[in-house]
Amino acid sequence: MTQKLIDIENVSVSYGQIRALTNLNLTIFENDYLGIIGPNGGGKSTLLKAILDLVPLNEGKMTYADTSLKKSNIKIGYVPQITEMNRMFPITVFEVVLSGKLPQKFQPFFRYDSQAIQDTLDTLDKVGIAKLADRQINELSGGEFQKMLIARALSLKPTILFLDEPTAMIDNASQKQVFRLLKKLSTEMTIVLVTHQITTILKQVNRLVYLDKNILADGDPLEVYNYMYRQPIVSSIMNRNTGFSEKEETL
Amino acid sequence: MIQVIMEYRFMQYAIISAVLTSLVCGIIGVIIVEKRLVMMSGGIAHTTYGGVGLGYLLGFEPIIGAFFFAIVAALGIGFIKTKKTGFSDIVIGLFWSLGMSLGILFIGLMPGYPPTITTYLFGNILSVTTFDLILMIVLTVIVLLVILVFFQDWKAHLFDQEFTKILGKKTKLMETTLMILIALTIVVLIRVVGIVLVIALLTAPAATASIVTKKLNFRMLYSVLFSLFFTLTGLFISYSINVSSGAVIVFVSIVTFCIVFIIKRYIIKRKQIKWAVK
Numbered sequence: 001m002t003q004k005l006i007d008i009e010n011v012s013v014s015y016g017q018i019r020a021l022t023n024l025n026l027t028i029f030e031n032d033y034l035g036i037i038g039p040n041g042g043g044k045s046t047l048l049k050a051i052l053d054l055v056p057l058n059e060g061k062m063t064y065a066d067t068s069l070k071k072s073n074i075k076i077g078y079v080p081q082i083t084e085m086n087r088m089f090p091i092t093v094f095e096v097v098l099s100g101k102l103p104q105k106f107q108p109f110f111r112y113d114s115q116a117i118q119d120t121l122d123t124l125d126k127v128g129i130a131k132l133a134d135r136q137i138n139e140l141s142g143g144e145f146q147k148m149l150i151a152r153a154l155s156l157k158p159t160i161l162f163l164d165e166p167t168a169m170i171d172n173a174s175q176k177q178v179f180r181l182l183k184k185l186s187t188e189m190t191i192v193l194v195t196h197q198i199t200t201i202l203k204q205v206n207r208l209v210y211l212d213k214n215i216l217a218d219g220d221p222l223e224v225y226n227y228m229y230r231q232p233i234v235s236s237i238m239n240r241n242t243g244f245s246e247k248e249e250t251l
Numbered sequence: 252m253i254q255v256i257m258e259y260r261f262m263q264y265a266i267i268s269a270v271l272t273s274l275v276c277g278i279i280g281v282i283i284v285e286k287r288l289v290m291m292s293g294g295i296a297h298t299t300y301g302g303v304g305l306g307y308l309l310g311f312e313p314i315i316g317a318f319f320f321a322i323v324a325a326l327g328i329g330f331i332k333t334k335k336t337g338f339s340d341i342v343i344g345l346f347w348s349l350g351m352s353l354g355i356l357f358i359g360l361m362p363g364y365p366p367t368i369t370t371y372l373f374g375n376i377l378s379v380t381t382f383d384l385i386l387m388i389v390l391t392v393i394v395l396l397v398i399l400v401f402f403q404d405w406k407a408h409l410f411d412q413e414f415t416k417i418l419g420k421k422t423k424l425m426e427t428t429l430m431i432l433i434a435l436t437i438v439v440l441i442r443v444v445g446i447v448l449v450i451a452l453l454t455a456p457a458a459t460a461s462i463v464t465k466k467l468n469f470r471m472l473y474s475v476l477f478s479l480f481f482t483l484t485g486l487f488i489s490y491s492i493n494v495s496s497g498a499v500i501v502f503v504s505i506v507t508f509c510i511v512f513i514i515k516r517y518i519i520k521r522k523q524i525k526w527a528v529k
Contacts, residue, residue, distance in 0.1 A: 104419035
């Protein structure tokens with residue numbers, strides 16, 4: 001039987017007056033490759049941040065392998081949205097990925113050991129950006145930056161990887177590369193992916209969740225897609241994303 | 252000139268304070284520029300005027316008043332910033348003007364007008380007292396130790412705070428510490444360039460360094476060297492022609508920034524043209 005990794009019970013999160021999530025229940029199982037879709041402002045990013053303990057919960061609780069995040073042996077990797085990052089910061093790709101090896105405690109005059117450096121080089125190689133190691137991050141394209149963030153998350157050796165719109169703002173070729181990489185990684189770890197590219201991930205993920213302040217559909221990707229597609233409000237969003245028009249559909 | 256330095260204590264103090272200033276400016280300045288905290292630093296600096304005024308009114312060292320006001324302002328603005336309410340800009344403005352008005356109020360309540368008050372507003376590196384110097388040394392050592400001992404942690408934190416939180420670091424502690432370090436740096440700078448001109452010395456060396464090099468640690472190093480050049484040149488010019496040192500230092504630093512910027516642009520352009528011809 002697959003094991004429960006993260007159990008979200010009755011969770012609500014609000015920013016001031018605005019409710020981002022209301023009484024949400026979700027269980028993430030081991031080896032899930034879970035896609036989260038939904039409209040803008042539907043609380044997708046907030047859900048990720050709540051799981052990562054980056055935003056406080058108003059109600060409800062999260063359990064990580066039947067215990068708290070700190071006590072559990074779950075290691076979380078997180079790939080934030082590019083738009084939230086400072087892309088002008090003076091730091092190299094290698095240094096960014098290496099920072100995943102920082103110890104949890106503050107150690108005076110900390111220096112990375114040779115094992116950490118070797119691991120980082122391996123990770124860069126795995127993600128396919130070994131050539132960019134010494135580049136400053138402000139010289140990177142969107143796709144390269146995204147891969148660097150994935151590499152940084154991987155350098156934590158995570159058991160579960162969260163990605164927040166990893167293919168937003170990058171071109172088609174890079175998108176394909178990122179998805180190919182994720183597919184490969186999904187055999188090694190649990191992945192939770194927030195995205196707007198619904199049609200692309202249908203073939204990728206093994207479970208799909210539609211989120212709009214609460215979970216409106218959860219299950220097999222194709223079924224969720226079809227179920228949500230039949231609803232009139234969502235269909236307009238789907239049309240925009242898939243490029244299908246109403247006309248073609250009726251024809 | 253060397254004879255003057257050997258002979259007069261105020262000149263020796265001025266040179267030591269130039270070095271101390273450069274060390275903190277170089278390191279904290281780079282952080283302020285990279286984290287876009289320039290206006291916040293301006294806010295903290297101006298808030299300290301309230302402390303200076305209180306010092307004059309109650310008869311204790313004005314710089315001690317400035318120290319406490321700087322800490323309160325840094326923690327106050329820092330706290331509002333973490334709330335992500337979007338009000339931090341407004342809060343900075345309020346602290347900025349509240350500090351100035353309190354200073355003016357306290358000094359207005361005094362009988363007479365303290366003649367040395369302008370040295371706090373516009374700085375005078377030649378009037379640094381022994382007490383000022385000791386305080387500056389202590390604060391500089393604190394700032395340097397905290398940043399350099401935990402440099403790797405700071406680097407990761409400054410680039411992406413959320414990530415260091417996921418690593419399990421105490422990010423709130425780091426953020427509060429950073430605010431306090433900025434406050435301490437401002438207190439060190441007040442005697443040299445003055446409350447009004449602090450922003451210039453926090454940004455010009457770091458900005459000039461950012462044109463020259465891309466690496467964070469080199470940026471800090473170059474920034475220290477640039478600000479050393481600015482403060483010492485400013486000091487000697489102000490001594491020779493007998494004008495306010497703060498104003499001269501700021502003028503020299505901004506002119507240098509412009510020159511370096513133009514040179515860099517010119518060189519890059521020429522390189523690019525050569526490359527295109529090839």
